[in-house]
Amino acid sequence: MDLRVASYLLLHAPSDVGKEWAASxxxxAVNNDEKIAAFGxxxxxHYIRTFLRKRRHTPPVSRHPSPPSFDEMQGTILANLDQAPQNHADAKMKALVRDNYCCILSGVHDCKSYFDMQMHISGARVEETHCAQIFDERTNEFSSTKIVIAKKEYDANVWTIMHxxxxxxxxxxxxxxxxxxxGNVLTLTATLLGMFNDMTFCLDATGNPNEYNVTASPHVMSELETVACPTKVTLSNxxxxxxxSPVYLAIHAACYRIAHLSxxxxxxxxxxxGSDAGQCNATIADETMFATILMDRLERLPGVVYAS
Structure with missing residues (x-):
């Protein structure tokens, strides 16, 4: 599998620089499959797993005993649109303004905004929405563990790969x-958030500003149809x-291809x-696979770093 990962990075890296790095x-290590597999x-x-990690929904917003009215809150947001969001809740509110209080893919209205604004749109679809991050904030909790690839020493984290x-x-x-x-957030319904985090689809730029094709397998595309997700979307600004960000989405799309093709x-x-069910899909007899799965699970525990 890791040999295939290396091969598909060569074909689908999100930049020419990335393809040249993969080729180099x-x-x-052209005559050493083990070294190529280590690169894969x-x-x-540190690339694929970054985007396949289970992520959190928007943290609950603490309630003030006398909360401001929606109009007051809306006025505050609009008055401070030029200021970058400082936390997840702030990002969600400003993303809702940007995205016209709707899921950017399905067009479903955010339920709280819909009722607070008393929209009353005939036939409107209303659901709770979430603020999805392209690069999860936990990506910044990176390790400085060293790894040697092709006789070069690297820090073992996604930012090394981005560099x-x-x-x-x-x-x-x-x-x-x-x-x-x-630029790092999207407003999505719970269903689409889960699918995005599972990397079952990606967004491919068409060449027109903020316009993307929704790319997925035929089976997933049929699932997306059931939640009113179109095959082409124009993201709001x-x-x-x-x-x-088209750059962040292109990196995600490249990862989608490499992960699925490999x-x-x-x-x-x-x-x-298997982890969710409290099971392990590798047997003790399959020692290599058992060790690989064990290392993967250990790496996702807080404060645990495995040095390759």
């Missing part, structure tokens, strides 16, 4: 509270607010399903 890393494992664990693929500026863009910037997405889905 593979060619430096590095990509799988090697020509996107070193993203760490600065998303550092600290900047991870809540509007109301009030001149920053739309979801089989890594299905592999992680199976071990996560």
């Amino acid at each position: 890393s593979i060619m430096s 494992q590095f990509i799988r664990k 090697c693929m020509g996107h070193s500026d993203i760490l600065t863009e998303l550092e600290g509270s900047s991870v809540h910037r509007l 109301s009030h001149g607010l920053e739309p979801p 089989g890594a997405a299905d592999w992680y889905a199976r071990i996560d399903k």
Whole structure:
């Protein structure tokens, strides 16, 4: 599987710089499958797993004993639109303004906003929405553990991979509270949030500003139809607010392709399903697979880092 991950990174890295890095890393170990597999494992664990991690919904907003009216809250938000969101709740509110209080894919209205604003739109679909992050804020909790790939030493985290693929500026863009910037968030219903976090679909830029094709397998596309998700969407930038970043979405889309073509997405889905059920899908007799699954689960425990 990790050999396939390395191969598909060569084909689908989100930039020419990334493809050149993949080619260089593979060619430096062209006669050594173990070293190429180690490179693929590095990509799988610190690129693919970053986007396949189980993530949180929007944290509940603490209630003031005398909460402001919706109009007052709306006025405060509109008066401070030029200020970058400082936390997840702030990002959600400003993203709702940008996205016209709707899920950006299905067009479903955010229920709280709908009722607070007394919209009363005939035939309107109303659901709770969530603020989805493209790069999860926990990505900033990175490790400085070292790993040697193709005779070069790297920090074992996703930002190293972003740097090697020509996107070193993203760490600065998303550092600290900047991870809540509007370019990193999407307003989605709970169903679409779960599918996005499971990386069952991606958004591919069409070449027109903020316009994307929704890409997924035929089976998933049929599921998306049931929640009124179209095959092509134009993302909003109301009030001149920053739309979801095409660069971040391209990185996510590249990861989607590499994960699904290599089989890594299905592999992680199976071990996560086993983890949720309190089971392990590898037997003791299959020592290599058992160790790989064990390491993956350990790495997702707070404060645990496995040095490859």
